[in-house]
């Protein structure tokens with residue numbers, strides 16, 4: 001019997017300001033938003049990839065995220081204003097408590113749209 005693998009994304013990440021034109025990429029279970037973008041060849045800027053340097057700082061335009069780490073490098077007021085660190089942000093169900101990991105990823109998190117994404121120059 002073959003091991004079960006899933007190729008169904010949790011949701012999609014929309015990047016309307018991507019160089020060369022808007023992109024939508026699948027976000028697979030266990031992947032951060034940054035990992036999803038990089039896997040699809042989107043040239044998002046990053047450095048630490050652990051939520052501290054803020055090189056990937058973006059603005060959440062729609063959707064909900066949770067964080068892999070207890071306290072990503074954002075001030076509470078920045079989080080409240082929609083700032084997001086894609087390197088440690090994962091899709092969250094709208095039913096999840098903001099800032100915590102979703103309890104049940106089968107809840108189909110909504111698609112996510114980011115603005116103000118730092119992209120690498122071509």
Ligand code: FES
Pocket residue numbers: 045046047048049050051052053054055056057073085086087088
């Ligand atoms: S790459 Fe450093 S905070 Fe995202």
